[in-house]
Amino acid sequence: MVTQDNKNTQHTDNQQNMPAQTSNLFESAQTGKPRLYAEIIVPLHLPKNYTWEIPEELIAEAAIGLRVEVALRGKKYTGIIKRLFNKAPESFTPLPVYSLLDSTPIVTPTQLKFWTWMANYYLASEGDVMQAAVPSNFKLSSESIIRLAEDMDGQDRTIELDQENDYSDEEYLLAEALQIRKELRFTEVQQILEGRRIYSVVKKLIDRGICYIEESLKEKYKEKKAIFISFHPDYQKEENLEILLNNWKGAPTQLKILMLLRHMALGEGDVLQTALLKKAEASATTLKTLLDKQILVAESRSITRLPELTPFIEMDFTLSSAQQHALNQLQQQMQDKHVSLLQGVTASGKTQLYFKLIEQVLRSGKQVLYLLPEIALTSQIIRRLQHHFGGHVAVYHSRFNPNERVELWEKVLRNEVQVVLGARSALLLPFKDLGLIVVDEEHDSSYKQQDPAPRYHGRDAAIYYGTLFENCPVLLGSATPSLESYYNAQAGKYGFVELSQRYENVAMPAIELDNLSLITREIPRPILISPRLEEEIHLAIKAHKQVILFQNRRGYSPYQICNNCGWIPQCKHCAVSLTYHKSKNKLLCHYCGTEYPLITTCVACGSHDFQRKKFGTEQIEEAVAALFPKARVARMDYDSVKGKYGHDAMIQLFESQKIDILIGTQMVVKGLDFEQVSLVGILDADGLLNFTDFRVGERAFQLMEQVSGRAGRKDGLGKVLIQVFNIHHPVLQFVQQHDYPAMYAQEITHRKDFNYPPFTRLLRLTFKHKDTHTARQAAVIMAQGLQQLPALVVLGPAAAPIERIRGQYYWEMLIKIPKQNGMLSACRKIIDQQMAILQSTKQYARVILSADVDPV
Ligand SMILES: Nc1ncnc2c1ncn2[C@@H]1O[C@H](COP(=O)(O)OP(=O)(O)OP(=O)(O)O)[C@@H](O)[C@H]1O
Numbered sequence: 001m002v003t004q005d006n007k008n009t010q011h012t013d014n015q016q017n018m019p020a021q022t023s024n025l026f027e028s029a030q031t032g033k034p035r036l037y038a039e040i041i042v043p044l045h046l047p048k049n050y051t052w053e054i055p056e057e058l059i060a061e062a063a064i065g066l067r068v069e070v071a072l073r074g075k076k077y078t079g080i081i082k083r084l085f086n087k088a089p090e091s092f093t094p095l096p097v098y099s100l101l102d103s104t105p106i107v108t109p110t111q112l113k114f115w116t117w118m119a120n121y122y123l124a125s126e127g128d129v130m131q132a133a134v135p136s137n138f139k140l141s142s143e144s145i146i147r148l149a150e151d152m153d154g155q156d157r158t159i160e161l162d163q164e165n166d167y168s169d170e171e172y173l174l175a176e177a178l179q180i181r182k183e184l185r186f187t188e189v190q191q192i193l194e195g196r197r198i199y200s201v202v203k204k205l206i207d208r209g210i211c212y213i214e215e216s217l218k219e220k221y222k223e224k225k226a227i228f229i230s231f232h233p234d235y236q237k238e239e240n241l242e243i244l245l246n247n248w249k250g251a252p253t254q255l256k257i258l259m260l261l262r263h264m265a266l267g268e269g270d271v272l273q274t275a276l277l278k279k280a281e282a283s284a285t286t287l288k289t290l291l292d293k294q295i296l297v298a299e300s301r302s303i304t305r306l307p308e309l310t311p312f313i314e315m316d317f318t319l320s321s322a323q324q325h326a327l328n329q330l331q332q333q334m335q336d337k338h339v340s341l342l343q344g345v346t347a348s349g350k351t352q353l354y355f356k357l358i359e360q361v362l363r364s365g366k367q368v369l370y371l372l373p374e375i376a377l378t379s380q381i382i383r384r385l386q387h388h389f390g391g392h393v394a395v396y397h398s399r400f401n402p403n404e405r406v407e408l409w410e411k412v413l414r415n416e417v418q419v420v421l422g423a424r425s426a427l428l429l430p431f432k433d434l435g436l437i438v439v440d441e442e443h444d445s446s447y448k449q450q451d452p453a454p455r456y457h458g459r460d461a462a463i464y465y466g467t468l469f470e471n472c473p474v475l476l477g478s479a480t481p482s483l484e485s486y487y488n489a490q491a492g493k494y495g496f497v498e499l500s501q502r503y504e505n506v507a508m509p510a511i512e513l514d515n516l517s518l519i520t521r522e523i524p525r526p527i528l529i530s531p532r533l534e535e536e537i538h539l540a541i542k543a544h545k546q547v548i549l550f551q552n553r554r555g556y557s558p559y560q561i562c563n564n565c566g567w568i569p570q571c572k573h574c575a576v577s578l579t580y581h582k583s584k585n586k587l588l589c590h591y592c593g594t595e596y597p598l599i600t601t602c603v604a605c606g607s608h609d610f611q612r613k614k615f616g617t618e619q620i621e622e623a624v625a626a627l628f629p630k631a632r633v634a635r636m637d638y639d640s641v642k643g644k645y646g647h648d649a650m651i652q653l654f655e656s657q658k659i660d661i662l663i664g665t666q667m668v669v670k671g672l673d674f675e676q677v678s679l680v681g682i683l684d685a686d687g688l689l690n691f692t693d694f695r696v697g698e699r700a701f702q703l704m705e706q707v708s709g710r711a712g713r714k715d716g717l718g719k720v721l722i723q724v725f726n727i728h729h730p731v732l733q734f735v736q737q738h739d740y741p742a743m744y745a746q747e748i749t750h751r752k753d754f755n756y757p758p759f760t761r762l763l764r765l766t767f768k769h770k771d772t773h774t775a776r777q778a779a780v781i782m783a784q785g786l787q788q789l790p791a792l793v794v795l796g797p798a799a800a801p802i803e804r805i806r807g808q809y810y811w812e813m814l815i816k817i818p819k820q821n822g823m824l825s826a827c828r829k830i831i832d833q834q835m836a837i838l839q840s841t842k843q844y845a846r847v848i849l850s851a852d853v854d855p856v
């Protein structure tokens with residue numbers, strides 16, 4: 001097995017050799033009854049899937065895609081049946097499956113094929129994929145933590161006395177323990193139930209909404225709930241409400257609440273209890289009377305949860321002739337080609353084309369998957385989609401809690417949801433009948449999963465997933481396509497359609513370069529806001545327009561340096577310099593998050609003379625606020641928006657023009673549609689152009705073009721000012737001309753000359769160990785093994801650019817694999833062999849290897 005980054009992997013492959021228990025089940029073999037075996041995927045990083053036996057009494061119900069309860073090395077897991085067969089394994093006697101957890105499959109055969117592909121292509125295991133795909137509530141294991149659920153109003157769940165009889169003794173016992181303890185480890189559940197029938201009991205309680213399985217710590221978040229007020233169904237009809245209000249005899253404050261609610265519901269849809277009471281200047285008691293009278297109803301739900309809408313299709317717009325032409329072309333191409341690329345300049349209305357295509361698929365009764373980078377999944381696009389398709393639309397992203405995940409999983413499985421808008425993980429939902437996958441902003445590198453395995457690319461996985469359905473074309477969309485996709489389009493492998501003007505022929509923003517080297521003579525560095533940019537901001541604000549200032553570094557200043565000896569404070573655990581955060585008055589490691597007090601004395605020479613270098617968003621915010629004391633200034637970056645709700649909330653504030661100047665990192669550029677932005681400032685273009693990565697030209701172009709694309713979307717009066725020293729950099733000329741093909745021509749030549757993607761396939765192997773020498777040596781041994789395949793080009797091993805993270809040393813190598821069939825799997829074979837050798841050697845047994853295919 002290749003990757004080894006799951007801590008459950010420290011094992012030898014001994015399950016297959018374990019002696020089977022002698023039980024009655026096995027004695028039945030002598031009687032000649034049929035036997036049934038199952039290949040089962042368990043959510044662990046195992047070298048392969050193992051086999052269990054289905055006991056006789058479960059044979060009739062066993063089916064592919066069902067969950068089962070199995071034991072592996074003394075622990076219990078939920079697995080998924082991948083394959084059933086009758087021939088007994090020859091070299092070992094399998095253990096029995098304890099129980100089946102479902103009566104109908106929760107995973108489709110199509111998904112199982114997808115998992116196999118993903119595990120193979122991304123050098124992961126099917127268990128890794130299962131772990132990523134299946135909601136945690138579906139995956140009980142010995143490591144699970146079971147937590148008491150909350151009621152609608154945020155109170156702990158309790159069992160009503162009159163329901164007691166519905167519960168089995170064991171269920172009741174466990175529910176009671178949960179009410180006292182709030183959360184239980186699986187081992188504790190085992191003790192409470194004395195080790196019997198654990199899964200089915202826990203599952204029953206989950207089904208009843210009493211408890212849920214805690215997500216792994218990393219994903220844990222506190223769900224935000226709020227109470228929403230609406231009219232009782234009896235009064236949702238306007239006529240009935242009218243009669244009620246006209247004949248009102250109750251207290252006037254109650255009437256006020258009702259009138260306000262009617263008004264607010266028109267504008268906003270769902271009304272928050274807090275907002276309603278505040279506006280009505282009424283008390284909770286008054287509201288309660290109305291609830292008791294069953295005129296109003298209160299519902300507590302997660303604030304991310306969508307309101308229940310009826311499904312409808314409402315296409316209340318017409319395409320411009322350019323859009324219509326593009327749509328016709330697209331439809332034609334999509335008939336011939338599995339993948340098509342739509343390149344439309346910013347604000348050309350690509351989204352409207354997607355809507356038209358979605359409409360057609362919906363009418364044909366099939367499902368649609370609409371993918372976006374996680375951070376671009378804002379209420380803006382959700383609203384746009386719901387406006388056209390109402391309750392047909394479901395949204396799937398990492399903010400979902402375990403219950404919501406299961407709920408959506410089941411709805412998709414039952415084909416009750418027609419359109420899913422989601423981030424890459426939505427690909428892992430059990431679609432029945434997909435008829436279209438849209439990958440919007442397809443160039444975005446956040447489509448790539450970084451950690452843990454499987455490190456899949458959402459776009460590329462979508463392309464494969466689409467082939468598993470009958471007639472499911474994949475549409476990639478972007479103003480600035482990835483070089484890989486554009487290359488495939490040029491080569492005729494993908495369909496290709498262009499939309500080269502903005503909707504309503506609105507002009508593209510004018511892009512001007514602001515040569516900083518001309519002004520540094522008068523103003524000392526660093527220059528945050530040049531006089532020219534300051535002037536433009538003044539003009540924009542005077543005209544009641546909005547401004548976006550883009551800087552791709554967060555914090556106050558990215559590092560400080562000793563003026564005497566050049567020493568730079570670094571993180572103790574990671575080989576990175578510390579960023580100064582003024583609001584916290586601390587130094588922060590951006591890799592592991594460790595905070596340090598300010599350092600005022602140089603560790604190397606004892607000097608107190610430090611200089612802060614470069615600038616981040618925090619410092620810009622400070623400078624802008626000082627320059628424009630009357631403007632409403634906000635900053636949007638990882639630090640300022642706590643959680644992802646904050647991000648969305650800030651976008652809404654900006655959208656409703658409650659913010660004049662928005663300063664942000666690349667968070668602000670993802671496909672957002674603001675009408676009133678007239679000025680975009682790119683503060684440090686040099687910083688974008690000076691990376692040592694073969695994709696730097698492409699990336700810098702995409703970022704600048706995308707952020708520029710937020711300007712002048714409605715009236716064409718947008719202006720972009722780029723602050724830069726190196727004004728002759730070719731990428732800047734391409735951005736100025738909005739000339740994607742020229743950028744492509746230049747970059748693709750480099751890629752060809754140096755044999756980078758799309759001309760080769762890249763694989764990055766990273767070896768981690770707390771001792772740098774061990775990590776390096778393991779990498780060297782791997783590199784030697786890879787010499788068996790002379791067609792591979794192995795770069796390295798070398799210390800990773802950041803050679804130490806969280807106390808582990810990182811050594812990596814980059815392998816260029818020719819794009820021939822079978823090369824990747826041949827390479828994988830060698831990696832697996834070498835890894836097996838390494839792991840059987842005591843010195844290297846703890847080396848962790850992670851593999852990243854097509855790294856971005
Ligand atoms: N046919 C149309 N009818 C009405 N409004 C339209 C039409 N086409 C585009 N628009 C409006 O123009 C604006 C820009 O369109 P949209 O957001 O779809 O552009 P885009 O191509 O997706 O841009 P970007 O790549 O920058 O995200 C939106 O506000 C959209 O509602």
Ligand SMILES: [Zn+2]
Pocket residue numbers: 571572573574589590591592593594806
């Ligand atoms: Zn660190």
